[in-house]
């Protein structure tokens with residue numbers, strides 16, 4: 619965009635030239651890539667920082683609802699997303715790279731209008747931008763019970779697409795009641811697991827009717843309702859799982875070779891905690907018309923946000939909104955000047971007191 623580019627930074631009192639991007643996008647899943655493609659279309663000078671391409675889709679063996687494509691594997695989708703992004707003029711990419719913090723800086727430091735955000739990566743790079751789009755998605759939740767940490771990769775698994783084939787002929791417990799748990803059951807059944815115990819906290823499963831019917835009718839599947847897992851057993855590999863009935867105190871034990879934990883996901887939003895408003899679970903609140911967050915200049919979309927349905931196409935749509943809204947914001951930057959009243963105050967990590 620015209621007028622973007624370089625500002626004068628004086629972090630330690632001395633003046634120096636620093637690159638100022640129009641837009642930094644955090645994430646290389648469908649949300650981040652859609653934002654990148656549209657940012658390029660608007661001629662925004664854009665930097666994408668991502669740990670990988672494809673995000674959560676990488677573990678899907680078959681995606682049948684990416685619009686315009688009948689069926690595609692997660693790995694193929696990831697490659698298509700990467701190729702599409704790399705073909706964009708004006709978009710630079712840092713990958714693999716992890717963002718650890720986003721901070722608001724006073725634009726006065728840089729001698730330009732409007733707010734500037736500082737984005738710090740794990741390898742110690744610090745980049746500056748007028749806008750940031752959070753497209754960092756989500757990762758699986760953990761049970762947090764004894765034995766889980768110790769036995770990760772030794773029978774405790776989180777991705778059936780990746781690991782179900784190890785359990786042909788074996789006894790397995792699946793923990794969770796939603797679609798991801800039901801899909802885990804189906805993956806294990808396709809891979810010939812001998813016995814599958816579905817341990818659910820609720821009285822009944824909660825996924826889509828199709829998944830529930832398919833999974834629960836399989837002869838090798840036993841649904842255990844109202845079950846709270848208390849421990850995963852084993853020394854060097856999983857040998858069993860302990861659980862108690864929700865209402866009672868009796869501890870039950872199942873002898874199994876593996877435990878698949880499928881209890882949902884947790885947004886990757888630690889880097890902006892305190893900077894933008896989010897739910898207790900860390901889902902960023904956005905305006906669904908614009909992908910704006912509570913902080914001017916910061917946009918967000920996809921699984922990192924409070925969105926009822928978490929899907930690839932929805933993430934991509936949010937990414938488009940974020941880029942177009944960022945363009946509008948940058949076109950009117952003098953109207954926003956979010957740092958003007960804050961001057962030198964910096965906000966990072968934690969919510970400021972008062």
Ligand SMILES: Cc1cc2nc3c(=O)[nH]c(=O)nc-3n(C[C@H](O)[C@H](O)[C@H](O)COP(=O)(O)OP(=O)(O)OC[C@H]3O[C@@H](n4cnc5c(N)ncnc54)[C@H](O)[C@@H]3O)c2cc1C
Pocket residue numbers: 644645646647648649650667668669670671672673674675677678680681682683684715716717718753754755756757779886889919920921922928929930931933
């Ligand atoms: C097993 C499984 C099957 C699914 N099947 C389907 C399906 O069939 N159809 C469908 O529509 N949806 C499906 N989904 C949901 C879909 O994968 C998500 O809705 C979608 O991936 C969200 O896209 P996203 O870009 O918001 O986040 P993600 O795909 O999670 O991507 C996040 C990106 O951010 C990066 N990142 C994270 N933290 C940082 C950081 N700190 N610094 C830098 N980069 C970071 C990641 O590396 C990644 O590139 C499935 C999900 C799972 C887990």
